[in-house]
Amino acid sequence: MIRIGFCLISLTLFIIPQPAFAHAFGQLYNLPIPFWFYIFGGATAIVVSFLIIGYFISRPAKITSYPTVYLSKFTLFDILAKPWFKNFLKTGSIFLFLTTITTGILGNDSSYSNFNMTFFWIIFVLGFTYLTAIIGNLWAIVNPFKILIELTESFSKEATKPILQYPPKLGYWPALAFYFIFIWLELLGKTTPRSLSLIIIQYTLINFGGVILFGKKSWFTYCEFFSVFLRLIAKVAPIEYIKGKPYIRPPFVGLLKNQADSLSLLLFILFMLSSTAFDGFRETVIWRKFIFGLLPESFLYSSSLFRLVQTIALALSPFIFLAIYLYLIGLMKIITKSKILFGQLSFHFAFSLVPIALAYNIAHYYTLLLTEGQNIIRLISDPLGFGWNLFGTANYLVNIGIVGANFVWHSQVAFILLGHIAAVYLAHLVALKIFPAQKSALVSQLPMLVLMVIYTITGLWILSQPLTTGL
Amino acid sequence: MKINPVVYVILAVVILVGLFFVFNQNQTNYQNQSQTSILSVQSPSPTPQSAKTFELVISTKKLVSGPETIKVTEGDEIVIKITSDEPEEFHIHGYDIFVDLEKDATKELKFTANLTGRFIFELEQSMTELGAIEVLPQ
Numbered sequence: 001m002i003r004i005g006f007c008l009i010s011l012t013l014f015i016i017p018q019p020a021f022a023h024a025f026g027q028l029y030n031l032p033i034p035f036w037f038y039i040f041g042g043a044t045a046i047v048v049s050f051l052i053i054g055y056f057i058s059r060p061a062k063i064t065s066y067p068t069v070y071l072s073k074f075t076l077f078d079i080l081a082k083p084w085f086k087n088f089l090k091t092g093s094i095f096l097f098l099t100t101i102t103t104g105i106l107g108n109d110s111s112y113s114n115f116n117m118t119f120f121w122i123i124f125v126l127g128f129t130y131l132t133a134i135i136g137n138l139w140a141i142v143n144p145f146k147i148l149i150e151l152t153e154s155f156s157k158e159a160t161k162p163i164l165q166y167p168p169k170l171g172y173w174p175a176l177a178f179y180f181i182f183i184w185l186e187l188l189g190k191t192t193p194r195s196l197s198l199i200i201i202q203y204t205l206i207n208f209g210g211v212i213l214f215g216k217k218s219w220f221t222y223c224e225f226f227s228v229f230l231r232l233i234a235k236v237a238p239i240e241y242i243k244g245k246p247y248i249r250p251p252f253v254g255l256l257k258n259q260a261d262s263l264s265l266l267l268f269i270l271f272m273l274s275s276t277a278f279d280g281f282r283e284t285v286i287w288r289k290f291i292f293g294l295l296p297e298s299f300l301y302s303s304s305l306f307r308l309v310q311t312i313a314l315a316l317s318p319f320i321f322l323a324i325y326l327y328l329i330g331l332m333k334i335i336t337k338s339k340i341l342f343g344q345l346s347f348h349f350a351f352s353l354v355p356i357a358l359a360y361n362i363a364h365y366y367t368l369l370l371t372e373g374q375n376i377i378r379l380i381s382d383p384l385g386f387g388w389n390l391f392g393t394a395n396y397l398v399n400i401g402i403v404g405a406n407f408v409w410h411s412q413v414a415f416i417l418l419g420h421i422a423a424v425y426l427a428h429l430v431a432l433k434i435f436p437a438q439k440s441a442l443v444s445q446l447p448m449l450v451l452m453v454i455y456t457i458t459g460l461w462i463l464s465q466p467l468t469t470g471l
Numbered sequence: 472m473k474i475n476p477v478v479y480v481i482l483a484v485v486i487l488v489g490l491f492f493v494f495n496q497n498q499t500n501y502q503n504q505s506q507t508s509i510l511s512v513q514s515p516s517p518t519p520q521s522a523k524t525f526e527l528v529i530s531t532k533k534l535v536s537g538p539e540t541i542k543v544t545e546g547d548e549i550v551i552k553i554t555s556d557e558p559e560e561f562h563i564h565g566y567d568i569f570v571d572l573e574k575d576a577t578k579e580l581k582f583t584a585n586l587t588g589r590f591i592f593e594l595e596q597s598m599t600e601l602g603a604i605e606v607l608p609q
Contacts, residue, residue, distance in 0.1 A: 027564050029588035040490055047486055055479040264550055400565050405587035406608045468539065469591055469600035 009376055024123050024187050024279075025111055026372045028365075029400060032411045038464035041413045042457045048417070049449050057442060085140055093142035094402070097200075103197065104197025108385025114193035115383035120200075121128050126369045133358060136241060137234035141224060144221060145207040154210075166222065172233030172264035174210075178203075178225035178269060179230045183275045186313065187282075188307050228268065232354055236422075252355060252422045256429060260350035263343075267318050269350055270325065272357035273455065274317035276364050277462055282310060284465035311323040324454060325353075331447040336440040339373075348434055348450065352426040356452065359419020360459050363412040367403060374398040412463055417420045420456040426448060522548035522581075529555040529572070530598045539602035543584050545609050551580040560595035563604065569595065 025113065033041075096119070104116040111117045132138060185191055185199065210219040220227045235254035239246050240246070260266050281287050290308065330348045332338075381394035388394065403411075427448045428441075435441035527537035543549060543594070553561055555572040560567050565588060570580050582608045593600045 008596050026589070029565050029586075029590060029608070031587070031589045044487055044490060047490070048483055051483050051486075400588070401586045404608055405606070408588075465542075466588065467603070469593075469602055 003226075004135060013142045024388075025117055025191065028368060029371065030367055030408055030412075031405050032466055033412060033460070033464045035464060037409055038411050038460045041417060042453075043416055045420045045453055045456045048421055049453060052421070052424050053442065053445060053449070056432070056445075081246070089138075090147050090313075093144050094147055097144035097343045101197045101200055104200075105194075106384060107193060109192050109194050111130045111192060111422045112375065113382075113385030115376075116193050116196055117191070117377045118372065118379055120196060121191075122368060122373050123376055125186070125372065126365055127427050129230065130362065130366070130369070132233045133236050134238070136237040136246070137231055139234075141231040142328060143220070143224075145224065146216070148204065149208060149211050149216065162211075162218070163213050166218035170222065171262035172222050172268055172463070173226060174223035175225050175228040176268050176271065178223075178265050179229065179271055179275075180315065183271075184226055184311060187279055188310055227290050230274075232269065232272075233358060234354060235351065236358060238349060252426060255351040255354055255426055259430075260347045262347070266325075266346060267348045267351050269324060269357060270321045271318040273353065273360055274321045275314065276357070276360040277321075277458065278314050278317045278365055281465075282313070283464070283467045285468045286465060287365045290297050290469050293337055321455070325451060328447040328451040332444045332464040336435060336444045336445065337396045338435065338440070338444070340434065345434075348430055349427055350424050352430060352448075353455070355419040356416075356428070356455050357421035358457070359415045363459070363463065366411075366415075367408055369400050371398065371400045373401075411436040413460065414465075416456060416459050420452055427452070476569055522550050523552040524552065526552045527554070527601070529553065529559075529594070529601065531556065531595055532559075532594055534601045537602075540604065541604045542607065543586050543604065545584060545605050547584045547606075549580075549584050549604070553578050553580065559597065561592065562588055562595040563592045565590035 061394075085218045086139060100116040100119055107114045107116075128139075189195075191199070207219070207224060210223055213219075214223070222228070235257070236252050237254060238249055238251040240249055240254060241247070256461050260269070295309065311381055329349065330342065333340070333345055340348075375398055377393050378396040381387045381396075383390075428445055431441040431444045431448070432438070435444055480539050511515070516568075521598065523543055525537060525541050528535050541549075553572060554577045557572075557574055558570055559572045560596075561572050561578070563580075565581060565586060566581065568582060570578050573580055584604070587606045587608045589605050591600055591603045
């Protein structure tokens with residue numbers, strides 16, 4: 001308990017406001033998407049959504065369950081299940097984890113000269129997330145916090161007994177709180193190699209404290225941010241693991257296996273959406289005009305006050321999306337005259353939002369992985385920024401022309417549409433499951449359709465807005 | 472009425488492709504319109520016909536004159552004339568061009584916009600962003 005208190009206090013001590021650098025780590029070179037792309041995207045989203053409804057209307061009434069989940073079952077590379085391979089992955093993970101921390105503390109404190117910033121913010125936060133969306137919950141194996149805790153457990157030769165039973169009402173609120181802090185650090189925190197290492201160390205200590213308090217299972221299920229986040233992302237993957245063996249399944253069906261069970265998880269998913277939306281929106285001309293109109297200029301030219309304004313906006317963002325969501329769920333309840341409780345109804349459809357959240361994230365950030373991600377090639381040769389050249393790649397020049405603006409525009413719209421289509425389809429399947437009559441199931445989907453079209457068009461709209469350089 | 476689900480997939484693809492071509496036509500027309508308006512803004516100085524010139528004046532680390540967003544097309548020759556009231560380093564991201572600025576002297580920067588995208592330019596030493604160059608694809 002004392003340890004946790006210490007951890008939390010030391011967390012606040014280390015987040016010292018840095019001088020006002022206008023940009024988060026990593027330069028995005030994306031142009032706003034042309035107006036016509038935006039209109040095309042929106043129109044397509046609407047048209048395709050209605051086609052999906054039409055498809056469901058035409059299905060025979062007696063099919064009320066979703067399609068049998070697994071397209072084909074064949075074991076993919078049994079090697080992945082082998083214990084020695086898992087140990088290999090765990091060792092790799094700890095190695096990268098320790099390298100990330102060490103390079104930040106001992107190495108050059110300039111963000112583009114140090115291995116840890118690019119590795120953590122680009123390769124891990126973006127790359128590993130997208131990898132998880134393809135191959136499933138790899139984090140369950142390579143989670144370095146968990147590995148370290150299990151290592152210490154093996155030394156003490158007895159299992160750590162949790163001090164407290166995890167209170168069910170606490171739900172996923174701790175994970176959500178950590179998520180907020182994480183996004184704040186990413187967008188407003190101006191981390192440097194050194195501060196990043198210190199934050200990771202603190203988070204490690206918090207993890208230890210949390211496990212002592214609540215036990216490993218509860219902590220990593222409800223409280224550890226990356227575990228919760230990546231477990232959600234893994235649900236879209238076309239690969240799942242049964243008894244450790246990989247099986248292929250259609251993408252996105254993992255979201256149907258169970259459902260959200262708390263407001264904190266619903267908000268977590270909505271924050272996935274809103275944090276990306278906020279990041280895109282805060283660079284637009286409209287946002288700047290709104291803020292300058294609302295607050296006195298002297299207030300805004302103070303970087304710490306402007307950062308406070310942005311922090312408040314970030315904190316409010318998921319609630320804006322929540323309000324729209326709950327309004328339309330309410331409409332759904334009224335239209336269908338359903339006896340399902342309002343709260344339960346809102347939980348049923350929560351997971352169908354994950355494809356939209358993932359699509360937002362990919363559309364907004366994937367180019368960073370392609371351009372800034374290339375820096376890792378030179379950084380592995382000179383991780384500390386001391387002028388080394390371990391593998392001969394230290395002079396690698398990043399090719400930022402790897403994708404041109406045209407390709408980026410097309411791909412961004414494509415990802416967002418794909419996310420939208422997956423979400424609409426999933427929501428239909430959920431409706432067919434929970435509403436007794438097929439007619440009410442279909443009718444229930446009209447408000448859901450409106451909701452998803454709103455989210456999708458908002459995403460496209462943000463991408464199309466003229467940008468300005470921030471303060 | 473039972474309709475084969477495949478019909479919906481075909482219908483979706485046809486509509487998507489159709490819409491795409493319709494909007495692509497409009498986009499090409501729109502781009503052609505905006506291009507002619509950019510070309511009409513030319514500097515009278517003796518620079519090659521295809522070059523686009525922009526003048527930026529920086530004072531107390533702020534852009535006091537000149538466009539915050541410089542819009543050009545891929546392949547354009549760009550000339551940027553920068554005047555600053557204090558010594559600093561002018562940096563264009565992406566292209567990674569650096570120019571040393573001196574007090575009350577005008578520096579000229581020339582390059583070809585062969586990369587498409589949005590590239591922020593800033594004062595490197597104080598890390599102040601001033602604006603961006605937007606290079607539209609052809």
